Amino acid sequence: MEKEEIPQPKSIDHLMGAIRLVVRQEITKALHPAVQDRLLTVAEAADYLRLAKPTLYRLVQQNKIPYMKKTKRLYFSESKLKEWLDQSIIRSNYEQENSVINKLFKYKAKTGSKF
Numbered sequence: 467m468e469k470e471e472i473p474q475p476k477s478i479d480h481l482m483g484a485i486r487l488v489v490r491q492e493i494t495k496a497l498h499p500a501v502q503d504r505l506l507t508v509a510e511a512a513d514y515l516r517l518a519k520p521t522l523y524r525l526v527q528q529n530k531i532p533y534m535k536k537t538k539r540l541y542f543s544e545s546k547l548k549e550w551l552d553q554s555i556i557r558s559n560y561e562q563e564n565s566v567i568n569k570l571f572k573y574k575a576k577t578g579s580k581f
Contacts, residue, residue, distance in 0.1 A: 503545040505534075511542040515551070 506514060512522045525531040532546040557565070 503543055506542040506544055506547070508540050508542075511547060514542075514544065514547060 508519060508522060512519045515522065517525075522531070526533050526540060532543065532550055534541045534543070
């Protein structure tokens, strides 16, 4: 994260203005995640995923991970890697049971049927 120079407050109004500026910047960053996305090299992606480079190359070879290739170089989108990790979440038995129960209740409410 790059450091931005924060002006030194000269008065309470100036301090409040500086706080508002920082809050606006943080909200903008949160609402525009594409701005935060960055391309990672193989080494950076391996560090991000905590994988060995050969493992990462194997995942690329098997097309099991999102990547981009340009002029014999591999690149990885940090946001796409996060999505890929999120899709790999294994839910506990409790979460799976709750999901089924919720779907049954929604089906019952939608159709008006009894089970």
